Amino acid sequence: MRRAYSRLQSVEEKRNLRKAILFIALSGVAVIVLVFIGIPLFGRFTVFFSDLKGGGKTTNQSDTIPPGPPRFNSFPAFTNQQVMAVTGSSETGATVKLTFNGNAQEVLADKDGNFSFNLQLLNGENTFSAIAQDASGNQSQVSKEYSITFDNKPPDLNVTAPSDGSSYFGSNQRQITIQGTTEVGCQVVINDRITSVDDSGNFQYTTTLNDGSNSFAVKSTDQAGNTTQKDITLNFTP
Structure with missing residues (x-):
């Protein structure tokens, strides 16, 4: 009887040992799964719920490289x-911050990196510069300072000689010189x-008169595109 009991006890001990080994093995697998899958997954869920709480906006905290200064396309220096x-x-997506005549304004660069500002110019010289700020808050260096001069006043123009309506006679007076003054920097076309x-601002133009009436249109154009014109008529009799 005692011998049968010992056999049963031995079988039970072996069964318990197998259960213990199986428990240890499963525990090890669970630890491995937790370390390699569970913790990263938990981190992702944490970031996901954090994004939901923050309205879905994420910021790349590792981006510490500032963008380059904004680049402006060519434009006229006078208008x-x-x-x-x-x-x-x-x-792309950067906030372009413009300082125009001391006042600040900003726009977002589009998906291609392009931006545009509408400037309300003041009489005379207007200056502006800009910086770019990316989504991580990095700011560029300030661009060079640009200048636009607004001028909508027609230039002064005077034809000093000859007088409108003057008459000339004979071959010695066929060749005449038109003279005058205008603003410095203007272009004169006769x-x-x-x-x-x-x-x-002085100009002169020498020409040969035709017989009879000779008309001359003297036009001065400044750098902003404003024009002034004076017309004179000269008469020549051979």
Whole structure:
């Protein structure tokens, strides 16, 4: 009887040992799954719920590289239009912050990095510069300072000689010189011919008169595109 009991006890001990080994093995597998799958998965869920709480906006905390300064496309240095659109490019999605005549304004660069500002120009010189700020808050260096001069006033123009309506006689008076003054930096055109203007605004144009009435259109155009025209008529009798 005692011998049968010992056999049963031995069988039970072996069964318990197998259960213990199985429990240890399963525990080890559970630990491995937790370390390699559970913890990363928990981290992802944490980030997901954090994004939901923050409205779905994420910021790349590892981005510490600032964008380059905004680049502006070419534009005229002088204009007679009070409202001007200046365009340029920057990093995609960057906030472009413009300082125009001391006042700040900003726009977002589109998916291609393009941006545009409409500037309300003041009389005379207008200056602006810009910086770019990316989604991580990194700011670029300030761009170079640009200048646009707004001028919508027609330039001064005087034809000093000869007087309108003057008459000339004989071959010795067939060749005449039209002289005058205008604003410095203007271009003078007389009957579609460009005439040189010196540093003081003086100009002169020599031509040969035809028989009878000779009409001359003297037009001065400044750098902003404003024009002034004076017309004179000269008479020649051979």
